[in-house]
Amino acid sequence: MKWIVYILIAAVFLLSCKKEVAETVDTPSVVNKEQPIINTPPGFPEIPASIIEQVTPARVALGKKLFFDPILSRTGKISCGSCHKRELAFTDGQKFSEGVDGRLGFRNSPTLVNLLWSPIFMWDGGPQTLEAQVRLPLENHDEMDLNIVEVISRLNQNAEYVELFQAAFEQAPGPIRLAEAIAIYERTLISANSNFDKFEYQGNKQALSSLELKGRSLFNSEKFQCKQCHVPPLFTNYEFINNGTFIPGQDSGRYRVTLHFPDKGKFKVPSLRNIDITSPYMHDGRFTTLEEVVDFYASGGAGFSTQDMRITQKDITSDERQALVAFLKSLTDQEFLQKK
The missing domain is CATH 1.10.760.10 (Cytochrome c-like domain)
Structure with a gap:
């Protein structure tokens, strides 16, 4: 009878090994399967793999289009890019930026360069994340002045945006993905070759x-x-x-x-x-x-x-x-x- 016991023990051992292997396969470490869009520049802090994984071509393309599109403002005339111009390192050269209807803010537009490494945002650190910061100008009275509900409604009525959101996130336009897409684009704004x-x-x-x-x-x-x-x-x-x-x-x-x-x-x-x-x-x-x-x-x-x-x-x-x-x-x- 001992040999039967040994066989049963061996069978249990083999099954447990297979289970461990299966779990390892089912929960692989996060890997960016595509060529990374962003890389750590010489001398800079290492970019976390979790950030690199988020930055896909489809998401960057969507975020960039949103960043420069005045559809996000009430008047359809002001975009994020109105106050953050690449040729000025994503500032605007003005003491105070001009929003919808010529309204002026009360602080100078800061550069968006190298925000990937920043743990604090805006001059006073109000928003806790880059995604939270992205949403603030949209609804600010002196900037873009458009309720987020209306923003998302406009995007869902735009066939191109519906397609771009689907390609980037496999979802329809929504406030969370909107902020995420623009934040992902902003994280690609790495300046490290002076x-x-x-x-x-x-x-x-x-x-x-x-x-x-x-x-x-x-x-x-x-x-x-x-x-x-x-x-x-x-x-x-x-x-x-x-x-x-x-x-x-x-x-x-x-x-x-x-x-x-x-x-x-x-x-x-x-x-x-x-x-x-x-x-x-x-x-x-x-x-x-x-x-x-x-x-x-x-x-x-x-x-x-x-x-x-x-x-x-x-x-x-x-x-x-x-x-x-x-x-x-x-x-x-x-x-x-x-x-x-």
Whole structure:
């Protein structure tokens, strides 16, 4: 009888092995079967596989079309691309952007470059995700001013969009997929081929001039401490700080979201990539030149109680100013700006 017991044990063992193999096959790790549309640039944080998998040709095509289509605005005249132009690194060159019926917002349009790595969105960090951020301008009174229900109704009445949503998500147009598609397109807006990148991460030691190299040293120095907030390669630390621009009675920034006094006058530290062509500067577009920005920081700021302790008065020579500005201009990625 022992041999019967052994056979039964062996059979149970084999069946259990087959079950484990079947479960492994049924739950494979996430793999992008197509050639990835986005890749991690040299020197940058690794892009998670889960993000790469989401970025498919059909979804990018849909998101790009939505981004540049004024169908998403009440008047049919304003698109996301109206305030975020590629040739200006997805800014618009205006102090405040113009929405439907000529209405003006109250903050400068920030760049959309390298949002893939950003954990915070907009100047005050209100939306928690990029998808949430995408929806805000659609319904904002001063921007596109169109109820999301009407947005989706328009898309479902458009045969081309119905087909594009089906190709991208195998679903009809809806608010979640709308936001997801535009967010996916925005995650492809990777700028990582400036002269700085060629020097710092691609091994081309001739990419920066002697003046730009001097500016690089000053940027990284203890005297100016630019690198403390604008950390390469993304040139931001993704924090909220009062950089010395706040005066009581003005836009209170992060405080509008948290109602926490220490957040008064704090705004997201913006990336400096392509900074030379994203004028005007600061959350309110108060400065038009990089020289003005450098001089402002050297002045030490307005001094409100929440001002970041790193913003202090500094002596700066005209040569140092020139070198710092030259380095900032080396962060321009012409290849990115000229893409279609």
